[in-house]
Amino acid sequence: MHKNFKNIDKIVYGKGAFNQIDDILAPKRDENDKFMVFIVDKYFEGKKLADRIPAHDGDMVFFEDIDQYEPTTDQVDRLRDQILAEKGLPSGIIGIGGGSIMDIAKALSLMVTNEGSSQLYQGLNLVKKAGIYHMGVPTVAGTGAECSMTAVLTGPVKKLGLKCDWTVFNQAVLDPELLATVDTNQWFYTGMDCYIHCIEAESGLYFNAYSKAYGDQALALCREVYLGDNAGQNLENDEKLMIASLFGGLSLTYSEVGACHAISYGLSKILGTRHGFANCLAFYHLEEFYGDAVGEFKEMIKKHNVDLPQGLSKEWSEETIDAMVEVSYNLPHMWNHAIGLDWEEKWTREDIKKIFKRL
Structure with missing residues (x-):
């Protein structure tokens, strides 16, 4: 049987596209418990890009350290549990960073609506329920995580992706100016x-x-x-x-x-x-x-x-x-x-x- 894969719903591309994020998110802010979650590479904490993140009062911003390891099932589970316990179900998840941050955002958008550890969903079409709105904003280029249907996580037993139609981003924001800080x-x-x-x-x-x-x-x-x-x-x-x-x-x-x-x-x-x-x-x-x-x-x-x-x-x-x-x-x-x-x-x-x- 031929693949019938889901592509990204929407893409905005070009220098300065980052500035459109707030307008793109506006229609989604009334969904669920009316707050956004930004998952950002810790590299940007305290830097200019952090000041440009269009977080509103009540939104949650996590600067995640992925410098020493690949994203893990424990990391995604920790974020999911904290978000649900403190604020409830987000309106959306926005990942700003490299492929690891993209994968965390994709996995997190699924895990806020699915029970148990993300370890249970490492594989093809194992996710039981649709996730929530999620956006990818890559700050490096090459992984293809911005368009893939896989969120690769390392668990205690295996390194394997959560892979299904629901993993694919609803929105990608491709701004080549964001690559300027890459070593x-x-x-x-x-x-x-x-x-x-x-x-x-x-x-x-x-x-x-x-x-x-x-x-x-x-x-x-x-x-x-x-x-x-x-x-x-x-x-x-x-x-x-x-x-x-x-x-x-x-x-x-x-x-x-x-x-x-x-x-x-x-x-x-x-x-x-x-x-x-x-x-x-x-x-x-x-x-x-x-x-x-x-x-x-x-x-x-x-x-x-x-x-x-x-x-x-x-x-x-x-x-x-x-x-x-x-x-x-x-x-x-x-x-x-x-x-x-x-x-x-x-x-x-x-x-x-x-x-x-x-x-």
């Missing part, structure tokens, strides 16, 4: 998440014309940003990268990620490695899956003087590597795409372990 390493690693999404989408079982149309354009924009005559961090490239992120996410929606993300999830779950960085660590060593794209990726690393560490596995115990292998192996949808529906006959835990030992 060089984050700009590279997050942008590479988009590049890798597109390469993975086209390198497996589920690739199709719909995915190709968005993916080709996203890859062209990534190549301009990272390898073009005007390569580097500037407003023109920020505009391109923001659209590349959106298109890369849409390409992925109708295809799938593969071996790189499976390895990346093992790194993130066991070591707490940030997602974009983990993807880069893995992709560097996956020529058997991605061919010439790995060479192009290495060219981008060299051009932007990115110091991607090597030899990390020398410091890992066998127990640590085995734990990462187990996380990666138990992502069959990714291996289906990368290797085929008979992947378990062709691919073993030992094969995955060999990849980790290259890192």
Whole structure:
């Protein structure tokens, strides 16, 4: 059966689009218990952007620290319990930050209407009730979280997304001026998440014309940003990268990620490695899956003087590597795409372990 996926209801794009948030939220403020919740990357606390957040009296603003780890089920559960206990059911959830903040906002919009821990809903179409209105305002570009139907969370057992039609944002606000504060390493690693999404989408079982149309354009924009005559961090490239992120996410929606993300999830779950960085660590060593794209990726690393560490596995115990292998192996949808529906006959835990030992 073909996918019948839900896209973002509304998108506003352009320099200064952030200033429209208050007007966009106004018609929603009378819903539920008549207050908004802003989930904001802690990086912006005390900075100029924090002063621009259009919070009204009675709204709740949380500056969430995601610098050292991926968003967790415990984090979402804590926020949900505090909001419901103190104020009731919000009119809406607004996420302002990178992919992790986007995922927290998406998950939180579902969990305020669903009982129990968010651990119960890690998987496809496990959410029982529709969530509430939610808006995504990305301040980095590359993850595609602004348009995906997945809110990726790390739980005690697994790293996996809450994935259903209700996860998708009702509104995305894409303002390329917000990317100006991104440091060089984050700009590279997050942008590479988009590049890798597109390469993975086209390198497996589920690739199709719909995915190709968005993916080709996203890859062209990534190549301009990272390898073009005007390569580097500037407003023109920020505009391109923001659209590349959106298109890369849409390409992925109708295809799938593969071996790189499976390895990346093992790194993130066991070591707490940030997602974009983990993807880069893995992709560097996956020529058997991605061919010439790995060479192009290495060219981008060299051009932007990115110091991607090597030899990390020398410091890992066998127990640590085995734990990462187990996380990666138990992502069959990714291996289906990368290797085929008979992947378990062709691919073993030992094969995955060999990849980790290259890192």
